[in-house]
Amino acid sequence: MAIHFKLVRSNVKRNNSCGKYFAKAVSQGEVTLNELAEEAAANSGITKAAFKRALTELQDLMKERLGEGQTVILPGIGRFSLRIESIGVDDPKEFNIGRHISRIVCGFLPASHRVNTGSGTKNGHIVYDLCDGVKAVWHKGFKP
Numbered sequence: 623m624a625i626h627f628k629l630v631r632s633n634v635k636r637n638n639s640c641g642k643y644f645a646k647a648v649s650q651g652e653v654t655l656n657e658l659a660e661e662a663a664a665n666s667g668i669t670k671a672a673f674k675r676a677l678t679e680l681q682d683l684m685k686e687r688l689g690e691g692q693t694v695i696l697p698g699i700g701r702f703s704l705r706i707e708s709i710g711v712d713d714p715k716e717f718n719i720g721r722h723i724s725r726i727v728c729g730f731l732p733a734s735h736r737v738n739t740g741s742g743t744k745n746g747h748i749v750y751d752l753c754d755g756v757k758a759v760w761h762k763g764f765k766p
Contacts, residue, residue, distance in 0.1 A: 623755055623756045623757070624756065624757045624758065624759040625647055625756055625757070625758055625759070626647070626648045626650060626758075626759055626760070626761035626762075627645045627646060627647050627648060627758055627759070627760065627761055627764075628645075628646055628648055628760075628761045628764035629643040629644065629645060629646070629764065629766065630643065630644055630645075630646040631643050631644075632644060645758065648761040648764075655674060655677060656670075656674075658673070659671075659673040659674045659677075684702060688702060688703065688704050688728065689704075691704070696733075697733065698733050698751050698752075699732070699733055699751070699752065700730055700731050700732040700733045700751075700752075701730070701731045701733075702728060702729070702730055703728075703729050703731075704726055704727070704728055704729070705726070705727050705728075705729045706723055706725075706726055707723070707724045707725050707726075707727060708722050708723045708724060709721075709722045709723075709724060732750040732751065732752055732753075733750065733751040733752070734748045734749060734750045734751060735748070735749055735751065736748055736749075737749050
């Protein structure tokens, strides 16, 4: 597994990184639910329709539970929860839901684990489960 990248120059003049080059992931395309269903059917023996029904049901259940204020945890994937973005007020008595709540968004915290590099619990770094084993490679034509 590999993720392709290219270098992109930062043009943000407000910080010290202006003019420096940073790695940016390059998408290798998109995959649809239908394509995933076909692959899951071929890999596991479940039908394409059953896979799609299961994911549709998962979506419906997640929306319902998130709407009830619960956090949805999918092992190996991560945690989903709703967040509120709002405009600040000086006095709590002035807060108006319709005027000060700007939007509700779905937050995602990827599942992860700590890889220890020495003795002690604070050593090491965090590896995200969905990224574990993925290596970075130059995107064709972008290696300097």
